[in-house]
Amino acid sequence: MNPYYDHAHLSKFGDIAEGAPELAKKFFEYYGAVFAAGALSQREKALIALAVSHTVQCPYCIDSWTTGSLEQGADLEQMTEAVHVACAIRGGASLVHGMQMKAHVKKEGM
Amino acid sequence: MTVASLRSRRAPLSSSAIQLDILGRIEIDGSPLNFDATLAHAGSMPLAPSALEIFQINLGKLCNMTCGHCHVDAGPDRTDAMMSREIVEACLAALDRTSVHTVDLTGGAPELHPDFRWLVEEARRRGKHVIDRCNLSILLLPRFAGLADWLGERGVEIVASLPHYRKRNTDAQRGDGAYDKSIEALRLLNRAGYGTGDPRRVLTLMSNPAGAFLSGGQAAMEKEWREALVREWGVTFDRLFALNNMPISRFLDWLVESENLEPYMDRLARSFNPAAIDGLMCRNMVSVSWDGRLFDCDFNQMLDLDALPDGAAMRIEEFEPAIWQRRRIVTRPHCFGCTAGAGSSCGGATAGAGADGNR
Structure with missing residues (x-):
């Protein structure tokens, strides 16, 4: 194992x-309180999570x-888009x- | 997912005894699942009837669809199980001995029964609220043209199955093309005045999860569905019920095949919610099978777990409300499906809007 x-x-x-x-x-x-419905719905919080x-x-x-996310009514297409949001931010970062x-190249290069 | 009925496949799980055996063997943390012990721990044993309010008639297993989660094992091949005219008449005679407010017609597709319209007329003539549990696609068949208007003129509530407001999960559970047909049928119902706030033309949608997970919060889902169905299709409805899938018949078969049975039962049992007990449908209904037997609920009916008023099975011809009220409700491990999370019944979540499922 x-x-x-x-x-x-x-x-x-x-x-x-x-x-x-x-x-x-x-x-x-705290964890339970975070995922209770508030200004964001439980579904929105599940997709962020x-x-x-x-x-x-x-x-x-x-x-x-x-x-x-499934229990909150999201489907595979919606959940895959959420994963792409994570991917885009990681890639963009x-x-x-x-x-x-580039700034460092400018500083050290001629 | 396209499936055939368990019966037509001669699958072992077409036997209720084999289903009960499988459910009885499931262990959680080394102990068999025991619904009664869980009820007792919650201080709710024995599970007693409440006032009889709903008279549910299962007209038979014939259906134009073959959905992957069907607890009835219904389908186009199920011509073997259809209520006779004599038993329909016995249902009406029994109904007259009660003061129930609702007659709930289910199947299969109840509309396929030759006496469906007559039974609706008779129940309405007695002043009963009538529910038609409708699969939507039946309304598009040529021979049922005009049925939506006919039902609306008689104030029949339509409770329609729609697993999800988007295509993927709906087709996964009910077969390819089911979603498009459902939307077309919902538009037809809206044109007939259903789902528009008219109390005589109530359109209730019924959602089951398309997989081995629990149903979410009914109130939040209803809000999202309402917005999405108007935005995408211009379709409206009156209310949404969110139900858990019961681990019996074709859904049990899928759980076994997909190796989800034990995790799903573990999830149901760990999500036991005592607040769901008061609203359990087995407490306030009588469920009549196509062959005239009586059950605490439609799920017990499919498992051949006859109700036992005064300790013995009773037939519809012998129905006596006072004796019926003395029954102790028959339970098995599948009952965890109705007490998990926000609870489940033919009338949707049983534990109120604040009791979203534990995870």
């Missing part, structure tokens, strides 16, 4: 409380927020750093 990622960890995430129960309690309360899950490349988060490179 791959020692780094185990699918069963996701459903046992609550066990992370062992060792620091008060911190876990605060975290899970799905995109961010791909950015942080967390397989647990991807599984969890794929289901979460690399590319825009090229401006730093």
Whole structure:
């Protein structure tokens, strides 16, 4: 078995409380409050979470927020567009750093 | 997804006994799924009937569609299961012994039954609210031209299946082309005055998830669907019910084939919501099968789990409301489908708008 990622960890995430129960309690309360409907709908928050899950490349988060997005009524086409938003920002972030490179070339080059 | 009925495929799961055996073997954390124990833990055992309000008649398994999630195993080949005129008459006689407010007609496609219109007229003549559980595409068949107007003139509510307001998930569950036909039928219904706020022409949409996940928050979904269907197609409806898929018949077959059965049952059980218990449909209805047997709900009907008033099965010809009210509702692991998340019933979520599903 791959020692780094185990699918069963996701459903046992609550066990992370062992060792620091008060911190876990605060975290899970905060987490629940973040995803409650507010100025953004639960569906909008699920799609944002799905995109961010791909950015942080967390397989647990991807599984969890794929289901979460489906449960909030999103379909594959909408979820794929959300992943492309993450991809565009990641790609754009690399590319825009090229401006730093160009500035440095200008400074050091002749 | 295109499928044939389990019966026509001679699939093992066409047997209700095999379905119950599979459900009974599922273990979560090393213990068999036990709905009654979960109810008892929530302080809700025994599951008692509430006042009888809904008389649901399943006219048979014949349908013009063969949807991947169908809990009835309905289809065009199911001419074997059709209610006789004698049992339709027995239903009306039994109805007269009750004070229910609603007659709920389902199938298969109930409109395909030769006595459908007569039964609607008889129920309306008795002052009952009548629901037609409609698959939408039936309204486009030439022989049913004018049916929408006919139903509207009689104040029949149409509860129509539409898994999603977009094409992909609708066709995935109900077959290629189902979405386009559904939109065309919804337009036809709007032209007949359905879905326009007329209390005599109520159009309710029914959404099931297209996969092994739970249904989302009904109120938020309804808002999004309303906006999207008007924007994309100029189609309106009155309300949306969001239901979970039940792990029986063809959906159970798909869960087994796709290796989703245990994760799905685990999800249903872990999402048990005590707030969903009060509104469970098994508590306030009688469900009559095409062959005149009585059940706590349509799902128990498909699993051949006869209701047991005074400890014994009862037929429609013998229906006696006082005895019916003394039944203890029959439960099995599939019942977790009705108590997961916001809850599920023929009338949509049971736990109120604030009780969105746990994940």
